Amino acid sequence: MTQGVISGGWQFVWMAYGITATAFIVYGVSLFVRLRGATTP
Amino acid sequence: MRKGTIFIALGTALLLFGSYQGLFVAPAEQYMGDVQRIMYVHVPTAWNWMLSVLFALWCAVAFLFRNNMKWDSRLEAGLEVSTLLAFLLCCQGSIWARPTWGVWWDWDPRLTTTAVLLFATIGILALRSAVQEPVKRAIWSSVATIIAAVDLPIVYYSVKWWNSLHQQQSTPQTVSSAFHLPLRVNAFGVLFLMIGFIMLRTRIAAARLERELAGPPVRIGEEAGELA
Numbered sequence: 001m002t003q004g005v006i007s008g009g010w011q012f013v014w015m016a017y018g019i020t021a022t023a024f025i026v027y028g029v030s031l032f033v034r035l036r037g038a039t040t041p
Numbered sequence: 042m043r044k045g046t047i048f049i050a051l052g053t054a055l056l057l058f059g060s061y062q063g064l065f066v067a068p069a070e071q072y073m074g075d076v077q078r079i080m081y082v083h084v085p086t087a088w089n090w091m092l093s094v095l096f097a098l099w100c101a102v103a104f105l106f107r108n109n110m111k112w113d114s115r116l117e118a119g120l121e122v123s124t125l126l127a128f129l130l131c132c133q134g135s136i137w138a139r140p141t142w143g144v145w146w147d148w149d150p151r152l153t154t155t156a157v158l159l160f161a162t163i164g165i166l167a168l169r170s171a172v173q174e175p176v177k178r179a180i181w182s183s184v185a186t187i188i189a190a191v192d193l194p195i196v197y198y199s200v201k202w203w204n205s206l207h208q209q210q211s212t213p214q215t216v217s218s219a220f221h222l223p224l225r226v227n228a229f230g231v232l233f234l235m236i237g238f239i240m241l242r243t244r245i246a247a248a249r250l251e252r253e254l255a256g257p258p259v260r261i262g263e264e265a266g267e268l269a
Contacts (some may be wrong), residue, residue: 009076016079016136031241038248
């Protein structure tokens, strides 16, 4: 950090986007799997 | 293709486009640099999390007034999706906090009240899975949701009421116009994704409720007393 300016930090950006994408994908897939199980007689 | 799947596909496309704009096209912020790009997922998640809590509150009130179990299925969906968004919100906020505040977590009013609501919705979902009787489960979780939702205005106004670490709300009025496009596109992306998730989850809850209300399966011949 220099004079109140944050330099770098891409690893935090990728971490935030990665967690968001993973959570949405895992939850979305779980919904389709659960829906198939729930609606199959 | 079902409506829920269409919303999920549309939301995914918008999120991909908005995130591309936020990561590679929008300029870095003057002081926070590239770390500010986290805002393009964090702020849309926050807005839509608040909407999902309001949706759950609406379903809870509607169930208590209408006494129609379709509102209970929608409530279950709203609670689960709001828990997912609150969890993501806390993770993204924590990742943002490390390079900007120097800590992963701080018991700041905004963070604390958000965490309280996250644990409240987890608690209500746990309550729902513990209660077997559908009507009792619907009434108890509706009342609990209304009580938990009291925390939402506190979350929203916490940054205005208390002078704390968390900055004021980021809106198109408070950020540079160079950041508007990814912020708005991702906001609609998360919104459509949330709507799609809620629609699919409602169908799962409704199917389970239908099975519960139908009772246990009866074997052929058992009903007529042949096996007795």
